Amino acid sequence: MKQTTTLLRRFLWICAFMCCSLCMLHCGAPERCKGRVGEQTLDPNGSPCLVDCECNNQLYEGHCQDNVCVGTQRETCNTKGTKRPCLLTQAGANGCTKGTQVCAPSYLSSSVWGDCQPIQSTPSESTQTLCFDGLDNDCDGKVDLGDADCKDFCNPGETRACFRFAAAQKGVGACKAGLQTCGEDRRWPQNCPGEQGPTQETCDGKDNDCDGSVDEHCPCPLGESRSCFSGLPSQADKGECKQGRQTCETKGWSACVGQTKPRAERCDQRDNDCDGQIDEDNPEGGEQCPIAGKKGLCGLGTLRCKEGKLLCQEHYTPTPETCNGKDDNCDGKVDENNPESQKPCQVKGQKGVCASGSTFCQAGTLRCIQQRSATREVCNGKDDDCDGETDEGMSAQPCYTGTSGCLQRSDGSYICEAPCQAGTRSCQQGIWSACTGQTLPAQQEACNGKDDNCNGKVDERFPQLGLNCFSGLYACRTEGTFVCSADGLGVVCNAKPPAPVAELCNNKDDDCDGTVDNNIKQVGTVCNNTQTGSPCKQGTYICKGGTLICNAVPQQEICNGKDDDCDGQVDDIPPQQCPYTGPAYTQDIGSCKAGFQLCQQGKMTACTGEVRPASGELCGNNIDDDCNGTIDDLCKWHYTLPMSASNSSYSTASVITTDQHDNVYVAGEYQGSFTIQNKTYTSKSTNQRELFILSLDPSGRIRWVTTVSTNPVRQIGAATISVSVNVTSGQVTVNGLVFGNTTLQLANSTLTVTGGSTAFSLVFDSQTGKDISAKTIASNNIPYNADATDTTLHSYFTRSFTTTYTLGPTTYTSKGQSDLMLLKRTNLGQIVWGFHVGSPVHDTNYAVALDPTEKEVFFALNASGKVSLSNTHTIDLGLHNNNPNTPVKGTLLVRAETTTGNILGITTLKALDASSGFNPGYYRSLHITKGNLYVVGSLRGKVQSGSQIFSAPSTRAFIWKESK
Structure with missing residues (x-):
């Protein structure tokens, strides 16, 4: 706000200058304020100015310094006219730096403190009023009782030493001081109790x-001494x-030599007046002194002698603020918060409610302020118009308590x-009597030809009244008009339709059901056909064109024990398909089909032959038992590429995918x-690998x-191979x-390539495996990494380490040659979770895959011996029987929850001897779909998973389908 105000002021001045300079018009700056205080309320600090009133406004006290406003916000106050001391921004003409402020002066529109004004200084503070007003009236830097001008005034109960003779005689010889106590009139008394002054010398050995x-x-x-x-x-x-000692001389005793005489007691921890007491009667004390950090009366103390030092001692204890023009609670404010106010009081010279007042503190005095003014007399047991009479003229007044029907005039x-009509009422003991003689409108308009609710309209709630209407159905339908019902709550149609009669075959709707010639008793009963040449000898009556005739024409055969189609055979109808009771989406899928019914002895038999989805797939029967459109889809199987027995034979499966079937x-x-x-x-070289692509059905058959x-023979990068299916x-x-x-x-085709490395794309028919095309592609279309990425761009991957790996506050230590961390991170590289996999020998990750639901992630990795996962799971692959010092190798398929990283399951492929093992095929050797997990790689020797044992005489491509 402050910056906005400053910019606004500067903008106005710039606009005024430009207007005058460019347009050469007779214009000037915005009109300046007048007087000492402006009418604005904005913070002026930092704004340009020429006069003080541009900076001194209704909410801020300020002045114009070097053409820039400097000011402070005014504090709120409570009692209008109250004064308080303040510090002037610059000394006044008389040199005073202190001034006074008035609460809510006439030039301000709200209850805030006015400008700090110089005090009208006096030569001295010598009156009781000036000595207790909290102000430095004579500008000598001393306030009230701290000023020597106020020596004749004091606080009631305060004491001081007194001595009304020559000051040099005080405490000398027989002379001693008395003690005065301040009276309730705040003045020191004229007498001095306990005082002893000088007397004539009496030659008694005393002064x-x-x-x-x-x-x-x-x-x-x-000569005597x-x-x-x-x-x-x-x-x-x-x-x-x-x-x-003194010596008698010619003129009498000489002066007393060597004596130490008593003197006025001083505050020095000594018995100066030799009365056996130290610092008694508050020597050098009694004068007022300022107390640092205190306000009001609490800011003035009295000098007290204590332990040989003069201390300024408080003599006033803060009391609750009262309305007396003083700062009783010593908070620097006088009569704040309107003390002793808001109490009921009687206003002199007023009657009735006008005499009711409330106390209000004004200028240190409680005053009774009138709270209510005279109003029109109403029935309430009070003198509202303050004329000394109560509820006068309140008899037999017209009244009406309804919300409609009557309107009151002025x-x-x-x-x-x-x-509807009004009644009358009278005021009785300040309360209106009930309204008598009035007629109120009905709550609801009735249908009776009257204006029941007194709105000038008759039966307006019934817009259908008098309109045409009909009663009865179809042929019985009769016209009438809507009239009021007997109970007056609605309307009814006065039409009187004829009563329905039994239906006849006459081309009419006799029973008024909307259909002509239906439900006729004779129709459907047996009749004899007398028509010659008709194959049907017997028929049934039908109604045709308004005439009842014997129908002996052949009809569609139905199961009723009759020869309906007149072919000489009764109920000769084929089996009828009955409604399918399995899930609708499985009907006619796989083995699922609806059942059928037969007509026997005029009735349909129960439904037979229905096949519904089986609870599971029967593997190896080449049938879709669960009717999901896929044969043997949930069956576990494995396939090993049948390599020749040569020692140089080798194969491995690198990637796998599936289609919609x-x-x-x-x-x-x-x-x-x-x-x-x-x-x-057969490959062209015994030391260079070539590429194979094969397809198996859901049961694992080629x-x-x-x-x-x-x-010439060249290497194809196994780690770079990917395979995909275009279903369309x-x-x-x-x-x-x-x-x-x-x-x-x-x-059927060839592709020639040149260069160090070339990316290729080969397309085959998914049904036959026949090659369709071969071409080169950009190398950025070849996937190289092992990460799996979900739809929210979180990636799942692994990292190996040989010594330690730090993740957040935890540092993991390798248990063998190298360990693995299985991790999830955001697209910004922030790790979401991770867990440690460690075993005594080298741990290697080969593949990561996401479940299509993205709720689970699978990791394929190789390990050996006792494997620790996430400190929550331990898999002990054991030691080889023929070599107890060698840990058994194995492949772990780890299933984890994607949100938390919690391990949900672990499947193992355990080598059964030192030369055996399974290696997953690089990065894309895992595939998950429809609840099935596919793993591909290479198998050597014998490995075991649960009760299954897989074997291969040499390193061969291995495909394993497992339920996830």
């Missing part, structure tokens, strides 16, 4: 005249006092719509030869197989990399 000499001028033996003391005998050798009378497509590498469906496939070779076009696509100059040879 009666308090001049410091004892028995001076008294006769004595010449004696001890002497000018004070009281009781003071000799007491406190600071010491006796001296003179209090009513004009009403018949039958759960047919399986696998791509991998082989070296050597294999035979499938009586055909042998559908087709094809191979891709290179000439019925095609399978295999992408990968080949290294070096070569020609890819397919069954």
Whole structure:
């Protein structure tokens, strides 16, 4: 707000300057304020100015300094006219730096403190009013009782030492001070109780005249000496006092030499007046002094002698604020919050309710402020018009308590719509009597030809009244008009339709049911056909064209024990399909079908032959038992590529995918030869691997197989191969990399490539495996990483480490040659969760795959011996029987929850000897669909999963289907 105000002011001045300069018009700056205080309420700080009133406004006290406003916000106050001290921004003409403020002065529109104004200084603060107003009226830097001008005034109960004789005589010889107590009139008394002044010397060994000499001028033996003391005998050798010696001379006793005389008591922890007391009667004290950090009366104390030091001691305890023009609670404010107010009081000279007032603190005095003014007299037992009479003129007034039907005129009378009428009422003991004689409208308009609710309309709730209406159905329908019902609650149709009669075959709707010639008794009964040449000898009566005739025409055969179609055979109808009771989406899918019914003895039999979905798939029968459109889809199976027995034979499956019918497509590498469906496939080199692609049905049976070779022989990157199926076009696509100059040879096509590495794309028919096309593609279409990414761009991956790995506050230590971390991260690289997998020997990850629901993620990894996962699961693969020092190797399929990383299950493929094992095929060797988990790779020797044992004499491509 402050910056906005400053910018607005500057903008106005710039606009004014530009207007004058550019347009040469007679214009000027915005009109300046007048007087000491402006009418604005905005914060002026930092705004440009020429005069103080531009900075000094209704809510801010300020001044114009170097053409820029400087100010502070005004504080709120409570009692109009109250004054308080304040500090001036600059000393006044008389040099005073303190001033006064007034609460809500006339030039301000709200209850805030006015401007700090210089005090009208006086020569001295010598009056009781000035000595207790909290102000430095004479500008000498001393306030009230702290000023010497106020020495004759005091706080009631305060005490001080007094001595009305010469100050030099106080505490000398027989002279001593008295003690005064301040009276309730805030003045010191004229007398001085306990005071002892000087008297004539009496030659009694005392200093009666308090001049410091004892028995001076008294006769004595010449040359005689004696001890002497000018004070009281009781003071000799007491406190600071010491006796001296005097000698009788020609003129009498000499002065007392060497004595220490009593003196006025001082605040120094000594007995200065030699009375046996130290610092008694508050020596040097009694004067007022300021107390730092205190306000109001609490800010003034009295000097008190304590332990030899003068201290400013509080003598006023804060009390609740009262209306007296003083700062009773010492908060720096006088009569704040309107003390002792809001109490009921009687206003003098007023009558009735006008005499009721409330106390209000004004200028230190409680005043009774009138709370109510005279109003029109009403019936309430009070004198509202303050004329000394109560409820006068309140008899027989017109009244009406309804909400409609009557309207009140300005003179209090009513004009009403018949039958409603006003009544009368009278004021009795401040309460109106009931309204008598009035007629109120009915709650609801009745249908009776009258204006029941007094709105000038008759039966308006019934808009149908008098309109045409009909009663009865179809042929019985009769016209009438709507009239009021007998109970007056609605309308009824006065039409009287004829009563329905039994239906006849006459082309009329006799029974008024909307259909002509139906429900006739004779229709359907047996009749004899007398018509010659008709194959039917017997018929039934039908109504045709308004005439009852014997119908002997052949009809459609139904199951009723009759020859309806007149063919000489009774109920000769084929089996009838009955409603299917299984899920609608499974009918006629797989083995599921509806049942049928037969007509026997004029009745249909129960439904037989229905087949509904089985609870599970029966594997190996080539039937879709659960009717989901896929044969043997939930069956577990495994397939091993049948390689030749040569030691150099080798094959591995790298990638796998499925189509919508759960047919399986696998791509991998082989070296050597294999035979499938009586055909042998042989690689061109014994030391260079070539590509194979095969397809299996949902039961794991071979559908087709094809191979891709290179000439000259070049390596195809197994880690780069991917396979995908286009369901719409019925095609399978295999992408990968080949290294070096070569020609890819397919069954029906070739592709020649040059360069260090070339990305290729091969397309096959998904039903036959016949190659359709071969081409090169951009290398960025080849997937290289093992990450699996969900639809929210979270990725699931692994990291290996050999020593330690830190994740958040936890540091993991490797248990063997290298361990794994299974991790989930956001697209910004932030880790969501991770868990540690460790075993005594090298741990390797090969594949990651997401469940289609993205609720679960699967990791395939190799480990050995005792494997620890997430510190919550331990899998002990054990040690080899023939080599107890060698941990058993195995492959773990870890299933985890995607949101938390919690492990849901672990499946193991455990090697049964040191030379055996299963290796998942690189990054894309896991595939999940329809509740099935597919794993591909290479199998060597014997491995075990649960009760299943898989074996291969050499390293062979292995495809494993498992229920997830």
